[in-house]
Amino acid sequence: MSKTPLLDQLESGPWPSFVTDLKRMAAKKPQVKDLLAQLERSYQEKITHWKHGGIVGVLGYGSGIIGRYSDLAETFPGVEHFHTMRINQPSGWFYTTKALRGLCDIWDKHGSGLLNMHGATGDIIFLGTRTENLEPCFAELTANGWDLGGSGSTFRSPSCCLGPARCEWACYDTMEACYVLTQEMQFDMHRPSYPYKYKLKFSGCPNDCVAAVARADLSIIGVWKDDIRIDQAAVKAYAGGELKPRGGATPYAKLDIKADVTDLCPTHCMSYDGKKLAIDNRNCNHCMHCINLMPQALRPGTETGATLLLGSHAPILEGAQLSWVIQPFIVMESPYDEFKELNVRITEWWAEHGKNRERIGELILRLGMREFLEAAELPPAPQQVRIPRANPFFFWQQSDFDAEAKGRKYYTREGFDVE
Amino acid sequence: MSKTPLLDQLESGPWPSFVTDLKRMAAKKPQVKDLLAQLERSYQEKITHWKHGGIVGVLGYGSGIIGRYSDLAETFPGVEHFHTMRINQPSGWFYTTKALRGLCDIWDKHGSGLLNMHGATGDIIFLGTRTENLEPCFAELTANGWDLGGSGSTFRSPSCCLGPARCEWACYDTMEACYVLTQEMQFDMHRPSYPYKYKLKFSGCPNDCVAAVARADLSIIGVWKDDIRIDQAAVKAYAGGELKPRGGATPYAKLDIKADVTDLCPTHCMSYDGKKLAIDNRNCNHCMHCINLMPQALRPGTETGATLLLGSHAPILEGAQLSWVIQPFIVMESPYDEFKELNVRITEWWAEHGKNRERIGELILRLGMREFLEAAELPPAPQQVRIPRANPFFFWQQSDFDAEAKGRKYYTREGFDVE
Amino acid sequence: MSERKTDIGPPHYEQFLPPIIKENYGKWKYHEIPEPGVLKHVSETGAELYSVRAGAARLISTDFVREVCEVADKFCDGYLRFTSRNNIEFLLTDKGKIAGLKAELKKAGIPIGGTGHSVTSIIHTQGWVHCHTPAIDASGPVKAVMDDLFEYFGTHKLPAQVRIALACCINMCGAVHCSDIAMCGVHRTAPKIMHDRLRHLCEIPTTIASCPTGAIRPHPDKSLKSVSVNEPKCMYCGNCYTMCPALPCFDAEKGGIAILVGGKVSNAKSAPAFSRLAIPYIPNNPPRWPEVVAAIRNILIKYAEGANKWERLGEWINRIGWEKFFEVCDIPFTFQHIDDYKFQAYDTYRTSMHFKF
Amino acid sequence: MSERKTDIGPPHYEQFLPPIIKENYGKWKYHEIPEPGVLKHVSETGAELYSVRAGAARLISTDFVREVCEVADKFCDGYLRFTSRNNIEFLLTDKGKIAGLKAELKKAGIPIGGTGHSVTSIIHTQGWVHCHTPAIDASGPVKAVMDDLFEYFGTHKLPAQVRIALACCINMCGAVHCSDIAMCGVHRTAPKIMHDRLRHLCEIPTTIASCPTGAIRPHPDKSLKSVSVNEPKCMYCGNCYTMCPALPCFDAEKGGIAILVGGKVSNAKSAPAFSRLAIPYIPNNPPRWPEVVAAIRNILIKYAEGANKWERLGEWINRIGWEKFFEVCDIPFTFQHIDDYKFQAYDTYRTSMHFKF
């Protein structure tokens, strides 16, 4: 009789089965056999059998490894230690088979042979090894050009959509920006010196294919400032049904430009008279809807850059947050100095004021946007808010009164106050 | 030279001038002269000259009077005392001239002769008298059928739109409901026994002409459950321009039924084919827009009652709140027993748990909607929320587990839990 | 002495209703607004009721009330009412009397209007006339603004109704927090502590608890038996003063008016909504507050020009976006506009790419 | 011993890009999706790149990776990538090779799809395979749901894309909080305090501070040097356990899955939005969680039937209203649906008459 009758039931069905895959590895690796056996126990008992993680790592780093021990080590000695190694992925998750095989070789040698491509943050996740293997595995990784990613209270491995590598809508070079910032922040990635985790995600346009707005403390989302480029001939082809909506990836054969595009434009800034498509670009929200449905007729403008949004994270502790706009537009070009400097101002302010396990977004809620914006040297802008405050409980600081005394009407920031 | 050069500047212009009106009263009443003089001082100095109110009242009542003393009593002895008396207005603010003159006689005798018709809560505001006049004035008021309204931590004078008295849209009898509840709550109105103020406002339909949703702890807003009544002939008359939109009260001569009505219906549950207007009533939001624009063609349904919403108040202390739905539908018919009993459950729970100066809406936020709904014996309903919670931080109580153990799927309330 | 009457409540409304209303109570079928300020309600019985709506200062004298009563006796058989926005409504059944009524009101300087797509009377409060916490007067700014917007009271020129309100302090008596345009008196000075008086007048724990931002602490010098205020944490709400008269937070120079816009109450089309900060501060400038008057006119005009048919002010702003509102009205955007007050703040931040440059 | 290498960071991506991408980097002009799982990108230079997207379990072995590499060598000159949702993309320039690639993948049991109006791979987490706080497994429920929804992976049948995610506890690793449909593992038991261990393992002040609801207090019996938990205040978040291993909050019987719906990330049409609670609790039922599978299918089907063209799941619900969602999907509405968690709660209440019966 099988030792994993419950898990076995996950071998049927059309979707690829992790059980089947693990079983063949179990034939080669005793720790995988024990992993399956322990997992079967969890399936029976509906409870995890991993102990609260311990602190393990490689020399000089305080991150990149998640310690993990079984609470059934006596029964399943193969999983007594089952630590995770997070390997920082390359920008856009591009690989050559050579590189991938190299990684497999290292992991077969030093670990369980199980992995995730990729973890939810973006790292390559090497799943399951013993403490004594960490250092040799790390040495071999670095020898082959790989390094660990982040974990704990560090700068976490940034990730990006593939952007200009394969997408016509990328408003800046997400791949390069992600790489440069990852390199820039190596020290902070490997040595926990922040109040909590800090994540960066780079999306090339408002479609946000790496979910930056939901999962990155600092979300860098591409955008254009000028006009959507229109190819009226292609518009005609969509109207005529020669071109399929959304490149063909829908159940709908033909686009009704009014019903499907202009009527659904959230700002109603488009019009179509049956012949020509017109856009009042000053009132466009950059939502991408029209572009998404007619990729051969419409393209973002050419004055491009990114919007910076800050603060998103999962629900711990006060409920989830989505990132909000802190800088409506920034030019994102190598060497990204403006961006790097801003990033430093943000993390320094947070490191100084943040409590243990307080994300930057929570800190701002605690201390107020003004204190943050002044520290980050960003002027207030209406784009930062969806709506202005409703309550009358606002503060005035000496700088406001000083500006008033100087005959200025409002203080917005040193050098930026309004006459 | 005039003693009130600043105020005098408020005598010009087309809008009726309170200064002109007060000046003629000043000729008769020295306290009004002093009031104007003190007000002029405030206009010069940009500061109030009223002291923090003291506690004054009539025998046996703890409300209805706002004590007020001048901080310039030596200069302006006429306003040394300048207390307000709040007289509970009749439902819908209807009067006969006889009744009004009677009130004027009383006030000329006992007070300054100045008043507000009406205060923001709805009372008749007698503005300015001395402590020793309160009791005689009160005696004469009650002798003539009038009584004081609420102030302080009491049940405040309820108010209502004129409803069935003059409006075709009233979904219940706001005037009678307001009267009955006011009578019912006399004890609580005149004896402060609540944690803070508690207000009721009755609007006959979702147009909410007494701003109940914004200004009443308990807002009773009329609504219908069945179908909007349509007179297709009148629809045609609107389409043809014979009938003017909104009864004529707009700059627009003719209604474009599609552009003005059906396209703007917030749920898009209407359609108009150029001839017939159709409404998918199950998807109507009761927003009133279509009815407002075509009062001769459309009327609310006939299965009518009210929605109860709870919690609104001005920004003190945690920011303003709008009332939210606690009971989507209640039949409002004399003697209003169901409503009265619910009102008692609400105030008792609040009186028991509320902190000093904590409005009912704030208490619910502090203790949670479930605790409130269970105390009020109201089942949870999706109409109570605009959207369900986003966070995963929810509680389970023993009653939930008990219901589960009994084979019920969810506990919603004793006797209401779901199989 | 006869028994003292208490708790009798208000008179029953029925005795104040004109006969036509008693007869047609609950039977109204539809209404028309034949001209600004004149309502016509038609009953299922065919009966027709006319209401003529007139504006007044809300702060009035018994003399004025008696004047109004005379008019009502002459044209309305002595029946009249007030509206939820402090207008007077003259109720009559004889259409033929409307012209005479209007002429009489004109003579008395009582304007007619406030219906439909107008600016109706401004809901307001006491101000320097009667309250102890105002930053501004109430009746004065209202008079100045209504003088300026007078043309909109007696006409139906606007894209929708526009409801203006004023509160003289942030307690916001009235519906300032949900008005198309609102003026709100604001202080900008932390309370000055009168240690001598505080000791006698105030309970220290209650005073400390009254501060919503936790700015008040026991005074470090225990012998004072007083409190200290952490000024940067104070947002001048005056709640401590309400609890303790020894903490006045007034200041002749720093008080002023904030303008909030875009709120509404009705459910028509869009849901009820709070007013939002448009201008954080305009200096207090009695007797006619010209900067406030100009700011409101500016917003009203831009709205009238920019809004679609039927669009309330807040609906217009939501459609174009707040960033465009600030641009169109040429109002600077400041730190004060960004919410930083507790639980509501996060919900006001822009968590999307949905904005315009 | 040679110098130890540290802080080298990841390899530069350029070395992994196929030549066509290097040549056309930043020059892409448009794309088509000729069939489910196949993308065609056309450059301004006229060059054409094909990407074939394939699904896999995310928990895989090096054997599987080697298999995939073989396929990529055979058809793609050794170039491939993974997507932000853990799909594999085979990159090729020779259109003629697509058929062969597809056949090979089919043979290997690797499904093709995940593009456009499909259900693409489920973002998920570790579960019982690797984490210490899960209420559920991750890979197991994902496999069961994907088996059931398999037809939607390789087709473009839905009104829009549908993004499903799973998190095994409320830490919500992944994007559960902004997904069209999300499964979230939930505990329903307050932590059991292991007093003996707590004393040695945990700092009491940090443990107390870790509780977001303030449910943890110092134990009244000082000699225990431990804490007590006020159970009614506990919402089982496990945050105390993260800080103090002597506070496990697991329970074989009471753990289960909550379903949240209607979130999104893109800015297309509507703004990014949180997922909202649809079903507060479904019992944990390994190995195939049939009630969860059925609940998700039910929601997906109702959505597919009810949504307008292009409407994401949350956009559909917003259009019809949450009350109709519960009605259409026949899901009971419970106390748990009503937010009562701190600052966000008020904003979820219905402060208008805008609802349907």
Ligand code: SRM
């Ligand atoms: C491995 C991974 C899940 C996966 O299977 O992919 C993971 C696993 C863990 N996460 Fe996570 N998180 C992972 C991505 C995320 C993400 C998604 C992302 O980064 O885009 C999030 C949501 C975004 C965010 O950062 O908020 C996330 C939000 C959390 C949280 C809640 C943080 C919050 O502010 O709400 C915790 C709790 C904590 O930090 O104590 C957490 C904690 C954990 C811990 C370390 C458990 C703990 O309390 O110590 C988990 C270790 C599991 C293990 O044994 O391997 N993990 N975690 C992901 C990292 C892989 C990688 O490096 O690529």
Ligand code: SRM
């Ligand atoms: C007279 C009146 C303003 C007016 O000119 O019309 C008024 C005047 C005062 N209000 Fe008010 N409120 C008046 C209607 C309101 C309303 C409107 C309503 O009831 O529809 C509100 C907003 C709705 C609400 O209840 O929240 C209102 C919200 C407040 C608040 C803030 C309460 C809150 O929860 O945010 C306070 C502050 C307090 O209670 O300490 C307040 C406090 C006060 C005090 C008693 C000042 C104080 O702190 O002691 C004022 C006395 C002024 C005076 O000297 O006469 N008043 N107050 C209104 C009562 C007249 C009447 O009875 O008809």
Ligand code: SRM
């Ligand atoms: C007399 C009064 C009720 C009362 O018991 O006193 C009243 C009477 C009518 N209202 Fe009102 N409303 C009255 C205050 C209100 C208020 C409260 C307020 O302003 O403080 C509101 C909510 C305002 C808001 O949303 O901010 C209000 C929102 C409406 C609406 C919704 C309009 C909209 O587009 O939002 C309608 C519908 C319409 O005008 O077509 C309406 C419609 C009406 C009708 C047509 C009802 C009817 O069939 O008789 C009445 C004449 C309207 C007109 O003047 O054009 N009434 N109405 C109030 C007159 C106030 C005044 O003197 O100016």
Ligand code: SRM
């Ligand atoms: C490959 C990938 C980026 C990457 O660097 O890995 C990618 C690639 C593309 N995305 Fe995406 N998106 C990818 C994850 C996402 C995500 C993130 C996520 O799901 O976690 C989102 C946000 C999801 C959300 O809103 O919840 C995302 C929202 C979009 C949208 C917005 C669609 C909408 O209606 O909301 C578009 C536009 C479209 O599909 O027309 C888009 C469009 C595209 C295009 C058409 C861009 C292009 O011109 O090449 C690509 C093919 C789309 C397709 O598969 O139909 N991509 N895309 C990711 C593939 C994930 C997968 O394997 O299934």
Ligand code: SF4
């Ligand atoms: S986020 Fe924009 S640029 Fe990046 S892959 Fe998606 S659609 Fe392309």
Ligand code: SF4
């Ligand atoms: S990107 Fe969005 S907002 Fe801009 S024109 Fe297109 S559909 Fe409209």
Ligand code: SF4
């Ligand atoms: S709230 Fe409705 S019923 Fe009452 S007066 Fe206004 S429109 Fe008429």
Ligand code: SF4
């Ligand atoms: S009342 Fe409002 S929601 Fe209902 S049909 Fe009329 S416009 Fe539409």
Ligand code: SF4
């Ligand atoms: S708004 Fe403030 S100052 Fe004005 S009456 Fe109300 S409490 Fe007094």
Ligand code: SF4
């Ligand atoms: S004015 Fe308000 S914020 Fe300032 S100290 Fe007093 S209570 Fe606190």
Ligand code: SF4
């Ligand atoms: S969601 Fe929770 S249980 Fe699952 S991996 Fe993340 S922290 Fe662990």
Ligand code: SF4
């Ligand atoms: S599980 Fe969460 S809510 Fe419960 S005691 Fe621990 S930290 Fe507090």
